[in-house]
Amino acid sequence: METKTKISVFAKYAWFVLAYNLVVILWGVFLRASKSGDGCGQNWLTCHGEVIPSAPELKTVIEFTHRLTSALDGVFIIVLVVWAFRVWRSGKSQRNRSVLKLAIASFVLVLIEGAIGGGLVLTGNTAETLTPARPFWMSAHLINTLILLAALTLTAWRSSGGNDITFKASPKYLAAIILGVIFIILIGISGSIAALSSMIFPSGTFSEGIAQDFSPTSHILLRLRLFHPIIAVVSSVYLILLAGWLKGKMPESSSVLLWSNVLSVLVLVQIAFGAMTLLTLAPIVMQLGHLLLADAVWISFILMTANFLAEKEEIRLA
DSSP, X not given: OOHHHHHHHHHHXXXXXXXXXXXXXXXXXXXXHTTOTTTTTTXXXXXXXXXXXSSOOHHHHHHHHHHHHHHHHHHHHHHXXXXXXXXXXXXXXXXXXXHHHHHHHHHHHHHHHHHHHHHHHHTTOOTTOOOTTHHHHHHHHHHHHHHHHHHHXXXXXXXXXXXXXXXXXXXXXXXXXXXXXXHHHHHHHHHHHHHHHHHHSOOSSHHHHHHHHHOTTSOHHHHHHTHHHHHHHHHHHHHHHHHHHHHHTSOTTOHHHHHHHHHHXXXXXXXXXXXXXXXXXXXXHHHHHHHHHHHHHHHHHHHHHHHHHHOHHHHHHO
């Protein structure tokens, strides 16, 4: 197989692995939202002490399926790493080195992802169990997931012809991009806390939920829940302004324009979808859609900023 064909096939596989990870993430949300996280008890790697559960309940099936899809994800990423070595190790360019490093980083991150998931199970921080440590476990899980998605996105992008990323841009651009990353992480963490509090302390109506948020006797998680929509709105405004600012510094032929427009549209859709999720008391299907949009926002942000930092000549002139 010719080198260009090998690279093209590898790139398509890398995009497939990224898409598959979104499926695994969504099933993880379904697992949490359906309160099935304790479906295998506090057993890891076995399920109720069995390799394959012999008489599973529905929640056991849901939890065991999540473990299987996560294990398959690990296999896919191992294949990605091995394939990356076969296709990219012979070259000495920055592109070859970066694809290899990103593939390896994806593998390390998926191992950490599995370890955090196992830690949640072994410590009993699943289903409706609430311990002081659970929000921290969930925050760590979220941050690692975002980094994993970023690594997979960049692996696919670089192998598809993405240019070398440079950090020679003006500090003001780098600071603005880093602030965007911080905002997205804050949205994710506050969203995880809001979802956890809504699951453990459900409300029958929207007005009842608002009353819980402001009640001084409510659990701290309920009172923190209010920060998610505030952070989401502020962050969304910032991301749209950032997208407009960056694309304004690029020529019309730049890929930054495409991804900045995609990011802006996704952010607006996410705001509307988030509001509907809140008003409908977050049914599972809405939670799945909300998270899928959040991941799409993150991926488009990564592609926008990666293209911006790769087009170093235009940045130097700005």
